[in-house]
Amino acid sequence: MPKRRTVSHHRVAKTLALALLLLLVVGSAAAQAVKFDADERERVATLGPWPPPAKVDPSNRVSGQPAAIALGERLFSTASLSGVGGLRCASCHEQWRGFVDGRTTGLGAEPGARNTLPLRNVALQRWFGWDGANDSLWAQSVRPMLDPREMKSSPARVAAVMRGDADLSAGYAKAFGAPQPSDDEALLVDVGKALAAYQETLVSARTPFDAFRDALAKGDARDAAPYPAAAQRGLRVFVGKGQCIACHAGPNFSDGAFHRSSIASRGPEGEPDTGRQHGLQSLLASRFNLLGRYSDDATRATAAHTRQAAADASAVVGLFRTPSLREVAATGPYMHDGSVENLCDALRPHAEGGVELSRSDRVDVVAFLRTLGVEARPPYVDERVFLCR
Ligand code: HEC
Ligand code: HEC
Numbered sequence: 001m002p003k004r005r006t007v008s009h010h011r012v013a014k015t016l017a018l019a020l021l022l023l024l025v026v027g028s029a030a031a032q033a034v035k036f037d038a039d040e041r042e043r044v045a046t047l048g049p050w051p052p053p054a055k056v057d058p059s060n061r062v063s064g065q066p067a068a069i070a071l072g073e074r075l076f077s078t079a080s081l082s083g084v085g086g087l088r089c090a091s092c093h094e095q096w097r098g099f100v101d102g103r104t105t106g107l108g109a110e111p112g113a114r115n116t117l118p119l120r121n122v123a124l125q126r127w128f129g130w131d132g133a134n135d136s137l138w139a140q141s142v143r144p145m146l147d148p149r150e151m152k153s154s155p156a157r158v159a160a161v162m163r164g165d166a167d168l169s170a171g172y173a174k175a176f177g178a179p180q181p182s183d184d185e186a187l188l189v190d191v192g193k194a195l196a197a198y199q200e201t202l203v204s205a206r207t208p209f210d211a212f213r214d215a216l217a218k219g220d221a222r223d224a225a226p227y228p229a230a231a232q233r234g235l236r237v238f239v240g241k242g243q244c245i246a247c248h249a250g251p252n253f254s255d256g257a258f259h260r261s262s263i264a265s266r267g268p269e270g271e272p273d274t275g276r277q278h279g280l281q282s283l284l285a286s287r288f289n290l291l292g293r294y295s296d297d298a299t300r301a302t303a304a305h306t307r308q309a310a311a312d313a314s315a316v317v318g319l320f321r322t323p324s325l326r327e328v329a330a331t332g333p334y335m336h337d338g339s340v341e342n343l344c345d346a347l348r349p350h351a352e353g354g355v356e357l358s359r360s361d362r363v364d365v366v367a368f369l370r371t372l373g374v375e376a377r378p379p380y381v382d383e384r385v386f387l388c389r
Helices: 002-032 038-045 066-076 137-146 155-164 166-176 184-199 208-218 229-239 276-285 301-311 359-370
Strands: 258-260 319-321
Touching: 038 208, 038 229, 066 166, 066 184, 137 184, 155 166, 155 184, 166 184, 208 229, 229 359, 276 301, 276 319
Parallel strands: none
Antiparallel strands: 258 319
């Protein structure tokens, strides 16, 4: 009995101490709470709501269909599609790391020169890849199978694997409601379309930032209170003097457009990486673009951007697509060549028109960026990510 009483005394004391601490923390957070003026609140509101409504891609006849999503999920982890041993989409896009590989540049059948892009929220993009070399998610999914720096396969190989595997064949029949085409390239494209249907379902969870954004929009101070003061300060810099929102715009923190990067890098053969210039050339030369025969959009309305890009092919060298910042704390290293390891260093001016921020502003912006993921501090991120020079 006496022993028991001691324990409960301890508990009471502990609870009281915790309550006191909580009061202090909440009190001091409230004291530092950032006041957002009407203009800032309006800009913050444009970064949501989240999640976005699901959309169907008219250029992909199996977009949004459960049987195709299931087939795509299987194909994503199928190693035999690769021309070299054991490589699958999931080798580089590892789900547990936010669909990247943690490497500076992708390591496929041959070494690549670009940082692996994460796949969550990818359906919100209009151009795919750092240089927008593809205009649809399905064409972007065909590319790695053929690319020697990735899976180094061929239409014949992919088609043979599909036809030779009873499960994949049954999955195809269910997803497409028809037997597999005898044309290898047509079958390859359908594999890309099933992979795309699966990737369209990869959407980030709601984050502490999303709760804060909604609370701010509703003027709900109680729901806004748990959001850390440093993140609030960082958000204010993000939509204000940092001008980040000029490019990292909208609910996915990307305007989907190309900007001149201050990071010069080299391609796999040592040649300068010309970014969008190279991307646009590949896009227009590709049989898989939205102007070509494989689009399922009979109206070709989805090809409007492609037509426009073709008409104005004066792409400037050295432009890269603005990456999304959702889950960014988990998807380092950063930039198209993976040359920046530290999230804080990534906030140095890196695109034309960028603003130089003080160290303390950058520390606050990092605090804000970490609230764009549910895992504030994943165990696989290098400690250096949290250092700020
Ligand atoms: C060897 C590593 C590797 C493999 C294997 C790989 N990828 Fe990628 N993936 C990358 C890299 C690197 C990029 C960025 C390429 C670029 O922009 O030049 C990328 C980009 C992408 C993108 C564009 C994302 C965006 O935001 O625009 C999609 C979609 C994608 N991959 C899907 C796939 C699919 C589907 C497969 C399997 C068929 C696959 N990847 C296999 C490394 C890989
Ligand atoms: C003029 C457009 C523009 C502005 C302004 C801008 N960015 Fe960027 N941002 C980009 C582009 C383009 C890249 C990719 C550059 C590259 O890879 O070479 C990028 C990359 C990044 C990355 C790396 C993400 C990754 O996954 O590799 C982070 C983080 C980032 N920006 C945050 C910010 C913040 C915070 C601000 C404001 C202080 C800001 N950016 C201002 C266009 C911009």
